[in-house]
Amino acid sequence: MKTIPYGRQSISKKDIRGVAEILEGDWITQGPAVARFEEQFAKAVDSRWAVSVSSGTAALHLACLAQGLKPSDEVLVPAMTFVATANSVFYAGARPRLVDIDPETGNISLEDLVKKINRNTRGIIPVHFAGSPVLMDAIRKIAAGKNLFVIEDCCHALGARYQNQPLGSCQFSDLAVFSFHPVKHITTGEGGMITGRDPKYRDLLLRLRNHGITRDSRLFSNGESAGSWYYEQQELGFNYRLTDFQCALGLSQLKRLKQFVARRREIAQYYRKAFSDWPWLTCLDENPRGMSSYHLFVIRLNLDKLRVDRKVIFEALRKRRIGVQVHYIPLYYQPFYRKNLRVKPDDFPGAGCFYESCLSLPIYPDLSLTEQKRVIRILSQLLTRYQNIR
Numbered sequence: 001m002k003t004i005p006y007g008r009q010s011i012s013k014k015d016i017r018g019v020a021e022i023l024e025g026d027w028i029t030q031g032p033a034v035a036r037f038e039e040q041f042a043k044a045v046d047s048r049w050a051v052s053v054s055s056g057t058a059a060l061h062l063a064c065l066a067q068g069l070k071p072s073d074e075v076l077v078p079a080m081t082f083v084a085t086a087n088s089v090f091y092a093g094a095r096p097r098l099v100d101i102d103p104e105t106g107n108i109s110l111e112d113l114v115k116k117i118n119r120n121t122r123g124i125i126p127v128h129f130a131g132s133p134v135l136m137d138a139i140r141k142i143a144a145g146k147n148l149f150v151i152e153d154c155c156h157a158l159g160a161r162y163q164n165q166p167l168g169s170c171q172f173s174d175l176a177v178f179s180f181h182p183v184k185h186i187t188t189g190e191g192g193m194i195t196g197r198d199p200k201y202r203d204l205l206l207r208l209r210n211h212g213i214t215r216d217s218r219l220f221s222n223g224e225s226a227g228s229w230y231y232e233q234q235e236l237g238f239n240y241r242l243t244d245f246q247c248a249l250g251l252s253q254l255k256r257l258k259q260f261v262a263r264r265r266e267i268a269q270y271y272r273k274a275f276s277d278w279p280w281l282t283c284l285d286e287n288p289r290g291m292s293s294y295h296l297f298v299i300r301l302n303l304d305k306l307r308v309d310r311k312v313i314f315e316a317l318r319k320r321r322i323g324v325q326v327h328y329i330p331l332y333y334q335p336f337y338r339k340n341l342r343v344k345p346d347d348f349p350g351a352g353c354f355y356e357s358c359l360s361l362p363i364y365p366d367l368s369l370t371e372q373k374r375v376i377r378i379l380s381q382l383l384t385r386y387q388n389i390r
């Protein structure tokens with residue numbers, strides 16, 4: 001029997017046809033599908049504009065770069081996230097400052113966030129962990145009071161809503177970033193997107209993803225063009241372009257987003273119902289003012305009800321071909337962060353206890369009911385075997 005992974009892409013015949021059409025045409029990189037994908041994406045998340053880039057990491061990098069950070073500047077990031085969230089602050093020449101998380105939701109702790117603000121703090125990068133929205137009005141209030149920028153890391157959260165607004169609409173933030181890695185809600189192989197409302201950011205991001213170059217004569221330093229061949233490099237940018245055939249895949253996937261999210265939510269509700277009377281684990285709290293798009297389904301083992309630690313359960317599930325995963329190892333475990341930031345694990349009790357007990361179960365649109373029942377059955381067998389009978 002094949003391993004059931006924790007996440008995977010869903011590629012339809014129609015998706016493949018969409019890509020093939022582009023490959024048979026004249027443009028392979030940066031053709032008309034790029035602008036169409038950006039337009040449709042902006043529409044899907046209700047933002048003014050969207051700029052595509054080559055990965056979610058590139059999106060984070062450029063979003064941070066657009067803030068013009070100085071080496072002494074600090075940006076607040078959750079202590080438990082994928083490394084790329086915090087790495088992007090280093091890329092932009094500043095320093096991330098780690099904030100503890102709330103173990104009930106996996107999201108950044110507002111209490112610790114306020115404590116970590118000092119005179120060097122310039123911004124906040126909240127992560128909507130597992131697709132579950134952060135309390136964005138609270139974040140905005142804190143940011144506005146201290147004149148901080150807010151970049152939402154929406155890499156888990158395409159299709160999620162907060163106060164009935166789609167995440168990425170930037171009602172409560174300056175910019176939002178997305179990833180199209182295969183385990184995320186829609187995929188382009190590798191790929192990413194930045195959304196926002198302020199047009200100034202859009203022009204800058206379009207340049208930054210293309211070496212810092214613009215061909216728009218309205219943006220030229222002397223206000224005019226020497227000829228139609230002319231371009232200006234205005235700052236140091238990168239080649240972070242997303243290709244036309246990747247955008248064709250993105251366009252086709254975007255049409256399926258509503259179904260994808262509905263299916264993920266259905267799977268999540270099925271798990272929640274199955275686990276409702278289990279003493280051995282706890283599901284993450286759902287934000288009552290939000291709607292999760294369930295990039296992940298994370299449980300926390302109630303270790304006081306078990307005779308073994310998470311590792312034993314994890315390895316036993318893997319042995320039975322259930323592809324569980326751990327999201328995430330806190331950043332202060334990483335040698336790079338231990339070397340470059342002064343962090344003490346004791347400062348992050350929320351992230352610490354979350355990391356000890358968390359486990360991500362399979363969730364993706366093509367997961368069948370039979371497969372999901374197998375996951376639940378095997379998990380139940382293991383937890384019964386290892387339960388702590390006092």
Ligand SMILES: *Cc1c(COP(=O)(O)O)cnc(C)c1O
Binds near residue numbers: 055178179181191192
């Ligand atoms: C996936 C992910 C990223 C990075 O996206 P890539 O497209 O893989 O570069 C950043 N932040 C979070 C929270 C992610 O899950």
